[in-house]
Amino acid sequence: MRSSHDVVVVGAGLAGLHAALTLQDAGLDVLVLEAGDRVGGRVRSLDGPTGVEEAGAVNIGDGYARLLAHVRAAGLEQEPVTVSMREHVIVAGGHTGTPATWAESEGNPLTGAERALPPALIVAGALARGNPLTGARDWMSPGAATWDVPLTDHLRSTGVSDAAIALADRAGTFETLESTSALAALRAAQRATRHAPQTSNIVGGNTRLPESMAARLRTPVRLGSAVTAVRESGNLMVVELGDGERIAAGHVVLAVPFTSLRSIAVEPALPEPVARLVAELPYPALTKYHLVADRPFWEEDGLPPVMWTTNRIQRLLPWRLADDGPSALAVWVTGRDARVLDALGEREQRRIVLDELARVRPATAGAVEITRIVSWGRDPWAGGAWAMPLPGQMAALAAAVETDTGRLQLAGEHLSVEDSGMEGALESGERAAARVLARHGLA
Ligand SMILES: Cc1cc2nc3c(=O)[nH]c(=O)nc-3n(C[C@H](O)[C@H](O)[C@H](O)COP(=O)(O)OP(=O)(O)OC[C@H]3O[C@@H](n4cnc5c(N)ncnc54)[C@H](O)[C@@H]3O)c2cc1C
Structure with a gap:
């Protein structure tokens, strides 16, 4: 066995990092293991042609108290998010236009008040x-x-x-x-x-937040360390990595999505109904096509750049718009449409997305290029965008949140009670850490 720690946290997303810092601040020796080559998980900022773009989590709600405390502690700055769906183009039933023209459109299949x-x-x-x-x-x-x-x-x-x-x-x-x-x-x-409508991003990219959290850890996050098993052995937990290395810990916090937990052997097995939920909780696929527009195509056709469509490209959302230079936007595709596109080669995906855009929005032809494709469904450590419970799963989810699983604690956005997204991830990490501290008599 190479090393031993009070706590091993698996996963350097916001849940894992928040749990690790809480435990470290209480005086415990913590090691964070991360399968990927960076920290942040589903918070992932990319360098795009117009500056930083968010491939994962975008909006920080004004009510995200835990997250904003980390932002302040790290001295990070925020900037307001200005994109909303209020002004958007509806592409459906042969109609490409605004909500006002949609209400009158022959392609609108709805009746009565729903038409508007x-x-x-x-x-x-x-x-x-x-x-x-x-x-x-x-x-x-x-x-x-x-x-x-x-x-x-x-x-x-x-x-x-x-x-x-x-x-x-x-x-x-x-x-x-x-x-x-x-x-x-x-x-x-x-x-x-519960969150004010105004949301923000972190200047320089949301990834700066998990990076600043990781920088506060006394023991650096070990990247490229995919955990394959966690087994109880006497008074210890033994964490196994893909290369056979074993690390001992008093407690383990598994802060990974259930999609990933499915391939980690856990002994003794998690109690029901938690184990069943781990096996069955769905995570919709979501693929983003990051675009650069070299001219403001929305000025050519006089329609808003935001688009909602019934086509397989689903939604077009702007990121950074400029009247006199390149702009950044992204096509967001969720669910079955995303899985169908994910199964194709990259060149074919690019062709389909650009052709569909040009078909429904001719002004985009020749004006936009795909700069990056980010598939959360195919990401081996995410397996989808976020947990989305099936009908009938919520009681098991409540039980999973409330079950104290002893030396092995679970965390992640999927196990949040009061908040979703990034703040929910922090909330779940806080609960897992509190349970570990209670067992150490440090609560
Ligand atoms: C496209 C997109 C947009 C979003 N928009 C928003 C938004 O606007 N606002 C908002 O609040 N939230 C948003 N979210 C949700 C938010 O990103 C997540 O809720 C949050 O980041 C999840 O944090 P987490 O720590 O629970 O999980 P993750 O961030 O997924 O972290 C888990 C970590 O565990 C690692 N890991 C997995 N398996 C293993 C293993 N076997 N061994 C070691 N490490 C492992 C992963 O690599 C990852 O780093 C968005 C998510 C997506 C995908």
Whole structure:
């Protein structure tokens, strides 16, 4: 056995780094093992032709208290995010235009008041109407099981038509509306109401945050260290790496997505229903095509650059727009469309994305180029964008959050109670660290 530590944290995403710093600050000796060649996990900033671009987490909510404390501690600066879906182009049923023209369009399959509703806002609007969840922990109460049904059922019960559901299902952040728990979606909507609408990024790239957290660790993060097994042995946990190296620890925090945990042997096995959730919790595929536009094509056709489409390219979101120089944008594709594209060669993907853009938005022809393709579904250490519980999985998720798994603690955004995304990851790391500290009598 090469080394021994009070705690080994597996995964240098925000959850793992926050857990590690909390444990270190309490006086424990902590080693963080990271499979990849960088820290940050799903926070990943890229150098693009117009400056830094975010391939992973983008928006920092004003209410992200833990995250903002790290930002302040590291002396990092923030800049406001200005992109919103409020002004966007709808491409559907042969229509390419604004929400105003969509309401009158022959391609609009909806009737009555739904005709005026942009498809991108159908689900969000229905979730906001009379959300039964008012408190951050309401989703964990036994009564909440009533809403742990397919999101499609819930949408119908709030008066959304089948035609509107079919339309909304074409593009968004869910795998499909049918395979998503309505309770998970209501929880996300409830969480969103607690954060002011203004969001920010970190100047120089969001990755500077996990990098600054890692820099505070006394023992540097070990990169390129994929963990393959964690086994209890007497009073210790033994962590095994892919190359056969073994590291002993009093406690282990596994701060990796369940997609990745599936390939880590854990002994003794995690208790039910946690083990089943590890095996089954879905993570939708999400592939981003980062684009550079060498001229403002939106000025040529007079339409907003943001686009929501029923095509396989799904959504076009701007990152940095300039009237007199290159701009950065990205096509976001989720779910089945992303998996189909992921299965193709890179050249074929580029051709399809650029052809589809040019077809629905002729002004983009010759104006945009793909600079990077980032597939979260194919990322070996992410296996998808974020956890998105199936109908019927929320009680098991609540149990997984509440189960103290002893010397082996789990963390990651998927195990958050009150917040989602980056702040949820920090929250889960804090809980795992608190349980370890309680066992050390340091809580
Ligand atoms: C495209 C995209 C956009 C997003 N936008 C936002 C947003 O705007 N706002 C927001 O708040 N959140 C956003 N998120 C979500 C946010 O990025 C995540 O919730 C958060 O970063 C997850 O942190 P984590 O520590 O739980 O997991 P991760 O960041 O995934 O960290 C897990 C780490 O474990 C490592 N690992 C995995 N397996 C092993 C192994 N076997 N051995 C060792 N190491 C391993 C991984 O390499 C990784 O570094 C977005 C995510 C994506 C993908």
